[in-house]
Amino acid sequence: MELDTYSFEVSTDDRAELRRITDRVEGVIDESDASDGLVFVSTPHTTVALFTNEYEKRLTQDIIDFFAAYVPPEDGYLHDRHHVATETQPNAHAHIITSMVHTPVLAVLEDGTMQLGRWEDVLFFDLDGPSTRTVRVTILE
Amino acid sequence: MELDTYSFEVSTDDRAELRRITDRVEGVIDESDASDGLVFVSTPHTTVALFTNEYEKRLTQDIIDFFAAYVPPEDGYLHDRHHVATETQPNAHAHIITSMVHTPVLAVLEDGTMQLGRWEDVLFFDLDGPSTRTVRVTILE
Amino acid sequence: MELDTYSFEVSTDDRAELRRITDRVEGVIDESDASDGLVFVSTPHTTVALFTNEYEKRLTQDIIDFFAAYVPPEDGYLHDRHHVATETQPNAHAHIITSMVHTPVLAVLEDGTMQLGRWEDVLFFDLDGPSTRTVRVTILE
Numbered sequence: 001m002e003l004d005t006y007s008f009e010v011s012t013d014d015r016a017e018l019r020r021i022t023d024r025v026e027g028v029i030d031e032s033d034a035s036d037g038l039v040f041v042s043t044p045h046t047t048v049a050l051f052t053n054e055y056e057k058r059l060t061q062d063i064i065d066f067f068a069a070y071v072p073p074e075d076g077y078l079h080d081r082h083h084v085a086t087e088t089q090p091n092a093h094a095h096i097i098t099s100m101v102h103t104p105v106l107a108v109l110e111d112g113t114m115q116l117g118r119w120e121d122v123l124f125f126d127l128d129g130p131s132t133r134t135v136r137v138t139i140l141e
Numbered sequence: 142m143e144l145d146t147y148s149f150e151v152s153t154d155d156r157a158e159l160r161r162i163t164d165r166v167e168g169v170i171d172e173s174d175a176s177d178g179l180v181f182v183s184t185p186h187t188t189v190a191l192f193t194n195e196y197e198k199r200l201t202q203d204i205i206d207f208f209a210a211y212v213p214p215e216d217g218y219l220h221d222r223h224h225v226a227t228e229t230q231p232n233a234h235a236h237i238i239t240s241m242v243h244t245p246v247l248a249v250l251e252d253g254t255m256q257l258g259r260w261e262d263v264l265f266f267d268l269d270g271p272s273t274r275t276v277r278v279t280i281l282e
Numbered sequence: 283m284e285l286d287t288y289s290f291e292v293s294t295d296d297r298a299e300l301r302r303i304t305d306r307v308e309g310v311i312d313e314s315d316a317s318d319g320l321v322f323v324s325t326p327h328t329t330v331a332l333f334t335n336e337y338e339k340r341l342t343q344d345i346i347d348f349f350a351a352y353v354p355p356e357d358g359y360l361h362d363r364h365h366v367a368t369e370t371q372p373n374a375h376a377h378i379i380t381s382m383v384h385t386p387v388l389a390v391l392e393d394g395t396m397q398l399g400r401w402e403d404v405l406f407f408d409l410d411g412p413s414t415r416t417v418r419v420t421i422l423e
Contacts (some may be wrong), residue, residue: 044399058219078340100382101239117185195328199360240380258326
């Protein structure tokens with residue numbers, strides 16, 4: 001098995017932000033010249049989730065709103081006491097959400113193309129922004 | 142790395158339906174004659190989830206009921222306005238659920254057998270049926 | 283592709299318990315002498331979840347508390363009738379939680395090291411303890 005890892009950065013402006021990064025992953029694949037194998041998209045940040053789903057502007061807002069209601073920020077979490085004490089942004093809710101929303105993203109690569117559905121995109125969900133985040137794409141052949 | 146992709150269809154009758162597809166995946170593996178590697182079960186549909194869990198009739202109903210209560214269909218989602226306008230079935234809740242319930246399914250293949258637990262099955266969860274859905278099985282060796 | 287599977291046991295004392303197992307996985311990798319490939323950490327138990335996240339004592343409690351509140355044990359689930367009848371511990375809630383919290387864990391292996399973030403650990407979440415559980419680590423090269 002051969003491995004090649006590339007990385008790029010994503011800068012976010014809001015506390016919770018959901019972005020499409022399919023193009024950027026495809027750019028990495030083109031650059032790699034890889035043909036057949038597995039594409040592994042990961043992030044070293046435990047308050048960022050990566051998953052595949054439809055990218056539609058209103059659905060994006062629905063997903064952000066759902067998690068904000070279901071796992072509210074600053075809802076008395078014990079972990080946040082550390083953040084309050086160090087004057088850093090409370091993020092316990094972000095860790096809880098990423099335990100549920102899938103990471104990493106895996107996709108089959110065939111003839112240099114990720115096998116995604118017609119309405120399926122690679123999505124990047126920062127739950128603890130704004131920040132500059134690293135995304136890694138490893139191509140396994 | 143060698144890749145072989147097979148696909149089959151699953152037809153559902155209800156809006157939310159949870160089925161066991163282990164046999165169908167095993168059928169593909171037998172057909173492939175593969176011995177050792179990785180089995181990757183995916184779907185191009187973003188309102189279908191694939192995951193492994195126990196397949197027990199009452200638990201199946203518990204899972205369907207849980208998600209129907211916590212991510213209710215047609216609960217004022219913005220994305221559904223598009224569906225109402227085009228007279229297609231509202232499915233924002235389905236997209237939210239699949240962001241949480243695992244997809245794809247990966248399993249180690251050893252001596253031609255998927256390494257699953259004794260009570261572990263490959264499950265198919267359509268959240269936006271009824272429909273005819275494609276499931277892809279890629280065997281990587 | 284070459285596969286090597288190792289396994290170890292984790293014993294839990296509570297009904298819901300969240301442990302760090304990064305060291306144990308790293309121990310397996312060292313033992314294997316593997317260099318580059320994919321690390322696949324799985325469990326045959328469908329009421330145990332494996333995922334990566336920050337391991338911090340208070341966050342661990344927040345995660346346990348969150349799921350205990352949102353998927354409460356013994357909340358009238360149909361599956362639990364079987365457990366009551368056989369005097370075994372009701373665990374429908376455990377199955378529902380594992381359908382959401384990621385399993386298996388996959389990580390890229392480079393130069394014999396799992397590519398995890400600085401604050402990213404491999405976590406083991408038993409939802410139906412106390413028990414002795416098997417964790418499998420398959421290294422694919």
